[in-house]
Amino acid sequence: MRPDVATPARAFGGPRGLLARLTGRPSAIEQAVRDAEIVAQHVREGRFQRSLSLIAGLSSVPSGWEVLFEHYRGSYSQRKMYSPVVISPMLLVAGVAGALNRKAARTVLPAVSLITIGDGLLGFVFHVRGVRRKPGGWRVPIMNIIMGPPVLAPLLFGLSGYLGLIASLLRREDDPRYVPAPPILNREIGWLRLLPRVVASEELELEQDAREGRLQQQLALAAALSAVFSGFEAWYSHYKNNFQYRIQWTPIILTPILFAAGVGAVADRRVARTLLPAASALAVVDGTIGSFYHVRGVLKRPGGVRPPLYNIVYN
Secondary structure, eight states: OOOOTTHHHHHTTHHHHHHHHHHTOOOHHHHHHHHHHHHHHHHHTTOOHHHHHHHHHHHHHHHHHHHHHHHHHTTTOSGGGGHHHHHHHHHHHHHHHHHHOHHHHHTHHHHHHHHHHHHHHHHHHHHHHHHHHSTTGGGSHHHHHHHSOOSSHHHHHHHHHHHHHHHHHSOOTTSOSOOOOOOTTOOOSGGGGGSOHHHHHHHHHHHHHHHTTOOHHHHHHHHHHHHHHHHHHHHHHHHHTTTOSGGGGHHHHHHHHHHHHHHHHHHOHHHHHTHHHHHHHHHHHHHHHHHHHHHHHHHHSTTTTSSHHHHHHTO
8 A cells, every 4th residue: 555645744633733843833723722621621620710700700790780770670769779789890800809819719709709699599589579569479470570570680690609609619720730638627718717617517528629620510500500590581581572583582492401401410420521511502602692682682772872771771
């Protein structure tokens, strides 16, 4: 058999790989693959505190933005309606601070995250009560859920705090790969000193799991819950518009798929490695497309962005 003249290039990973070795510089594709492998390794080892801190802070922006306008529609009739509007930028600042500073990630970020979780749970109670107080209460669920306060929106807001809390337990990207297990009575995180001994022991076990990258089940369950919360919000929002466009059905269809993937990932490792990332990628794409259509919807309203407050609030 005649030898393949392209064999040397193939041995180095194709023409780009051969060029990279001749010039001493990796190609853009090789560099991207290396970066992805490094990120995956950090996640497996629980060393992504900076990244998750920043994600937690940024995730509070869209939910805080929605709360700002939803409560504006309600004329801020009660003072407690201002709490998520104030807490959202606090979590953003805490998340950015946690990404930049190790001490802030261990002190400020978990404190603000706990406040966010508490405010989300409290808001859920008040939203349920708001639906019950409307004429007919829960006996007319469709009408009162559509016209009343968004029931699950506060819980979606609280998930940002959960991410911040998990981030505070992780190790930073530049920490050593292997560290000895901390003693059971170690109270490295300041807020653990405020908890009862039994609860603190559970938190220390959670911290150890986070430091070793064993949080896949928890994060998968959080993804499943966030799919339900956001999918429910998309349903009643698009229901108001009578599903005028077929594309408005896509988040409704993706919700049970992502929920099943998240719950399945809790029980099966293979689902976590296959179905969950595929469903999550579809959700990211669908959310990006949905953002485009929502912006276009605002621009198509009379006046477009010239009366921005009115068109954004009532779009």
